[in-house]
Amino acid sequence: MTSRATTGSDSATQPSAVGSAPVSAPRPRPHLAGLPAYVPGKPSAPGSFKLSSNENPHPPLPELVAAATDAITAMNRYPDMGAQLMYDAIADHLGVTTDQLASGTGSVAVLYHLLQAFCDPGDEVIYAWRSFEAYPIAAAVTAATSVQVPLTEDGRHDLPAMAAAITEQTKVVLLCSPNNPTGPALTHTEVAEFVAQVPESVLVVLDEAYHEFVRMSDPLRTLELRQLHDNVVVMRTLAKAYGLAGLRVGYLLAHPDVAAAVRACSLPFGVSHVAQVAAVAALNASVALLSQVDAIVAERERVTVALRAQGWRLPEAQGNFVWFPVEDRAAEFGAAAEAAGIVVRPFAGDGVRVSIGEPEANDRLLAVAERWLRTDP
Secondary structure, eight states, X not given: OOEEESSOGGGGTSOBSSOOOOTTSOOOOGGGTTXXXXXXXXXXXXXOEEOSSOOOOSOOOHHHHHHXXXXXGGTTSOOOTTOHHHHHHHHHHHTOOGGGEEEESSHHHHHXXXXXXXXXXXXXXEEEESSOXXXXXXXXXXXXXXXXXXXXXXXXXXXXXXXXXXXXXXXXEEEESSOTTTOOOOBHHHHHHHHHHSOTTSEEEEEOTTGGGOOSSSBOOHHHHHHHOTTEEEEEESSSTTOOTTTOOEEEEOOHHHHHHHHHHSOTTOSOHHHHHHHHHHHHTHHHHHHHHHHHHHHHHXXXXXXXXXXXXXXXXXXXXXXXXXXXXXXXXXXXXXXXXEEOEEETTTEEEEEOOOHHHHHHHHHHHHHHHHHOO
């Protein structure tokens, strides 16, 4: 059942990000009162592996470290607010023009800026649920109305239901492919058919934080969709495949008018000089970095094959993580994993997301999963 709410769906289980102020104190906007707090991946203890944040487990390439180290010597100077060298590198990487780009401190920030640019209070933002937990927060911050469309039983977007949920108040539709945290990716055919049904006045945002990890037939060709439809926005990050999670670089590709509106809402000097330089270096080293992605995908396949052999019924994994649909026992699974020296990401009432990490960490996960099935009541 599609739900409409001005705050996120986790408000009943997560603490509010905005506390209760004394009556006499200045008060924030009312719609922030029930805003769910974003819950980051839990850090690991010494001797444990952190598999809670979908990070790249490979250490940074030496050339990226060298570029960032050199750039930090200019920390007394402001970064290039126009990020021209970084935009040039991204445009060259994608084969587009720089006027179609906007950037921010991670793709989450880019999403915030996009909704700030296009949503008035009461406008509707449609997305699947469960999907990326920043979506309801980003919508609430702009006073937009979240429209959450349940996933199918196999953890996929229900695109017909999402199309049916569009109203005259809809401003943005978010498609997360591969879906975080469940893992399935959308095909090009189904998204092309979906976009054709969406009014041209509604933005369709294709959130592709994990697109480099996709290995499937008929994968999304988002650059093609962007050229065909002025209302299509492609959102990507350099945090995952390119290993720059700690430096925060995300970007979007959109019609020049859309991109200009997002840039107008962006935080001045948001992407640091070090991050800009590292981003250029990472794109220049894409061959080496994508070979690391191949290694992560190989580990993902090894893990999912082993889990299914144990008896687990899992959604199709197309990101750098796997999803355990243990529902109300998510916290128990998380505790069992932590006891074995791996930190995972439980989502209360739904399941547990586990990042693909080092082979030793993945082996620990397989052992935890096997014990869980043996002792599952």
